[in-house]
Amino acid sequence: MPRTPRRTSPRPPREAREESSVERLYLELRERCMRYDFKPGARINEQALGRELGVSRAPLREALNRLAAEGLLDFVMNKGFLRKAISVDEVFDLYQVRIALERRAVLLAVQRAGDEEIAVLGSYWQLVMAASDDLATADMVLADEEFHRRLVALSHNKELAAFMDVVTRRIHVARHVDIEQSDWNDRAFNAHAEIVALIARRDTPRALDVLTAHIDMSLHRAVQITREMVARFSLGEAGMPRR
Structure with a gap:
């Protein structure tokens, strides 16, 4: 057989x-x-x-x-x-790129995103804020980055989103220290909800103003933190914040 x-x-x-x-x-x-x-x-x-x-x-x-x-x-x-060496100038430049990318994303989101998509982003951030007291710093950083990733995704421009992902990774550590040490996070995070509401109302000028002020605030903190990081490494310290 x-x-x-x-x-x-x-x-x-x-x-x-x-x-x-x-x-x-x-x-x-x-x-x-x-x-x-x-x-x-x-x-x-x-x-x-x-x-x-x-x-x-x-x-x-x-x-x-x-x-x-x-x-x-x-x-x-x-x-x-x-x-890559830590560079204050590079961090400053990256934040300038971030502002340009996110401003363009908001402009496109107003034109292209549906009401339901915008509402989903708003609901996501409400859930994050409701749980924020119980979130570790690393989780808060990831939630904040996810908000901005979803915000850019509302533009329906995949290439723009891809560039934004690269910028986000390169400024990640500075943003981690910022959220961990900063006393202005409530004001910064409240801007997220305001930006979503303005996009929903299709109020482009005001949405761009609030977004720019929000990222500018982060930029100044990031530059300060990067200077501190450069000083720490120049003194031989290796203890960097971990995710």
């Missing part, structure tokens, strides 16, 4: 497995960069990192290249990858 051939589950293509591996590696290293596990200006030891993570050089190099393209790492010929 002829044997019935065994049925085996199809295996995912090698390319798909490799892409998934690189993505996981990229996300892990991105988190380390955002927490400043790699000291600013320090060279990334690729061999040691590869051994620690149990990965080969090819996917590690691809993940590092992605981080360099996003501005979290620098690549220097004959030195390799280095954690």
Whole structure:
């Protein structure tokens, strides 16, 4: 009697497995960069990192290249990858970019977003505020970033949203310290609800004014915090805030 051939589950293509591996590696290293596990200006030891993570050089190099393209790492010929140094000027410039991106997003949201979409964003922030007393700083940072991500998504412009994600990651640590130390968070967070209400009323000029003032306030705090971070690292301190 002829044997019935065994049925085996199809295996995912090698390319798909490799892409998934690189993505996981990229996300892990991105988190380390955002927490400043790699000291600013320090060279990334690729061999040691590869051994620690149990990965080969090819996917590690691809993940590092992605981080360099996003501005979290620098690549220097004959030195390799280095954690990007903290720069007050760079943080200031990034916040200027953030203001430009979010202003454009609000302008488009007024034109494109439906009433239900806008209401969903407002409900999300109401839930965050209702739970805010019980949220750790790291969770509050993520909730705040999620609000702005959803705000930009109302623009229905995927490219704009992608650029905003990169900027958000590069200013993450400064924003973490800001929310942890600042005494103006109630005023800052109340601006979120006001912006949503103004978009719902299709009041473009006022929505842009409130948004700009809101981010400007964050900008000044971020510059101050970055100066403090530069001073701490120059003194050899490695204790950065963690998510």
